[in-house]
Amino acid sequence: MVRDGTWWNVERVSFLGQNVSLALHDTRDGATYACLSLGHFGVKLHKSLDGGATWEELAAPAFPKKPDDLVETLPDGRPWPWRVESIWSLEPGGEPGELWAGTIGGGLFRSRDAGASWRLVRTLWDNPMRKEWSGGGADLPGIHSVLVDPRDAHTVRIGISCGGMWQSDDGGETWRVSAKGMFAAYMPPQRAYEENIQDPHRIVQCKGRPDRLWTQHHNGVFRSDDGGKNWTSIDNVKPAVFGWAVAVHPGEPDTAWLVPAVKDETRVPVDARVVVARTRDAGKTWDVLTKGLPQNGAYDIVYRHALDVDGTGVHLAMGSTTGSLWTSDNGGDSWTCVSNHLPPIYAVRFA
Amino acid sequence: MPQVVFTSALARHVECPAEEVPGVTVREVLDAYFARHERARAYVLDEQGVLRHHVVVFVDGVQVKDRARLEESVPARAEVYVMQALSGG
Numbered sequence: 001m002v003r004d005g006t007w008w009n010v011e012r013v014s015f016l017g018q019n020v021s022l023a024l025h026d027t028r029d030g031a032t033y034a035c036l037s038l039g040h041f042g043v044k045l046h047k048s049l050d051g052g053a054t055w056e057e058l059a060a061p062a063f064p065k066k067p068d069d070l071v072e073t074l075p076d077g078r079p080w081p082w083r084v085e086s087i088w089s090l091e092p093g094g095e096p097g098e099l100w101a102g103t104i105g106g107g108l109f110r111s112r113d114a115g116a117s118w119r120l121v122r123t124l125w126d127n128p129m130r131k132e133w134s135g136g137g138a139d140l141p142g143i144h145s146v147l148v149d150p151r152d153a154h155t156v157r158i159g160i161s162c163g164g165m166w167q168s169d170d171g172g173e174t175w176r177v178s179a180k181g182m183f184a185a186y187m188p189p190q191r192a193y194e195e196n197i198q199d200p201h202r203i204v205q206c207k208g209r210p211d212r213l214w215t216q217h218h219n220g221v222f223r224s225d226d227g228g229k230n231w232t233s234i235d236n237v238k239p240a241v242f243g244w245a246v247a248v249h250p251g252e253p254d255t256a257w258l259v260p261a262v263k264d265e266t267r268v269p270v271d272a273r274v275v276v277a278r279t280r281d282a283g284k285t286w287d288v289l290t291k292g293l294p295q296n297g298a299y300d301i302v303y304r305h306a307l308d309v310d311g312t313g314v315h316l317a318m319g320s321t322t323g324s325l326w327t328s329d330n331g332g333d334s335w336t337c338v339s340n341h342l343p344p345i346y347a348v349r350f351a
Numbered sequence: 352m353p354q355v356v357f358t359s360a361l362a363r364h365v366e367c368p369a370e371e372v373p374g375v376t377v378r379e380v381l382d383a384y385f386a387r388h389e390r391a392r393a394y395v396l397d398e399q400g401v402l403r404h405h406v407v408v409f410v411d412g413v414q415v416k417d418r419a420r421l422e423e424s425v426p427a428r429a430e431v432y433v434m435q436a437l438s439g440g
Binding site for chain 1: 365
């Protein structure tokens with residue numbers, strides 16, 4: 001999409017009819033990446049150096065061969081294959097050409113050559129606690145959020161469905177779980193506060209104040225003021241605390257946006273009205289933003305990667321499962337519909 | 352030699368012309384093919400060398416069941432068809 005005055009136009013269509021799980025525009029070198037999940041033929045990664053006019057296929061992140069005598073099972077006893085099912089996060093690292101990719105399958109991968117080759121981050125994969133992770137909305141666990149700390153790129157946080165948040169402070173050499181305060185309503189009470197079984201749907205970090213993190217979790221919204229060491233439940237979100245997406249203002253850590261839905265067993269907007277919940281006071285109060293959004297008979301769901309805010313914190317964009325795309329030029333006060341007729345939108349990103 | 356033929360749905364993504372290759376098992380035949388067309392490998396097999404979940408192979412019309420080891424035998428003049436499974440839509 002390219003902006004033309006106040007309007008957004010479809011400038012180019014790539015990979016029509018294929019599932020694109022995610023895209024990344026890397027401002028460091030101008031490269032654009034598209035992650036594909038082909039229904040029959042697996043996960044693919046493509047790169048464009050001309051804004052999507054032409055694409056080159058790269059080697060996609062893939063696990064090494066699992067030793068034949070190694071039996072790996074998920075917590076429910078089913079086999080855990082070493083297989084990338086989908087690329088679920090893709091972020092620039094601190095070094096030139098460095099990229100991180102999180103996958104459904106549970107593997108975190110790293111490239112040091114701008115996506116030409118990938119290596120599984122063994123330090124995380126070989127951690128015995130990894131086998132306590134489980135799938136959230138998928139058979140296998142997935143890493144949907146990779147947060148490279150803007151102060152020091154050796155600090156990397158990742159969000160896992162379902163495995164809480166994990167953090168490394170040494171560029172991926174060592175890892176620890178960091179989800180204290182999150183609770184899981186889907187677990188028996190005695191296990192509700194276990195950090196490693198939490199299901200954050202999406203975790204975001206304030207660029208200007210990186211100790212402020214926001215999480216939209218499976219059964220709540222959580223905020224951290226200390227880089228993820230401790231999490232506080234924000235239980236007053238209107239109209240609901242359930243959802244997938246969350247965005248935080250790049251310069252104002254107290255300003256965040258959510259797109260709530262009823263709850264996990266009823267995954268539609270509350271009262272069939274698409275709304276955005278915004279706080280400007282760190283979650284004490286919430287505005288329910290509706291201007292320009294459908295308020296009648298709307299069943300659009302906005303998935304975890306389908307809400308984005310640009311570097312100014314003024315412009316927002318979100319896309320829905322029913323192919324609606326909206327943008328805002330005033331922090332969400334009002335929204336403009338770009339189209340109601342796109343294919344299902346899985347991810348939206350400002351380039 | 353056996354001939355390997357791919358679904359036209361795959362040709363959209365990667366070069367995979369029908370070719371005769373040596374081999375007496377499905378694994379050998381596919382390995383011989385992918386040695387010539389390396390990019391096609393990851394479209395048919397996953398990183399563990401197992402047939403992708405929604406890919407099916409037929410040897411002279413008989414569906415391959417040994418999806419992990421691919422040790423079923425392939426006659427000398429067999430046709431090996433690599434197709435998309437409708438389980439994958």
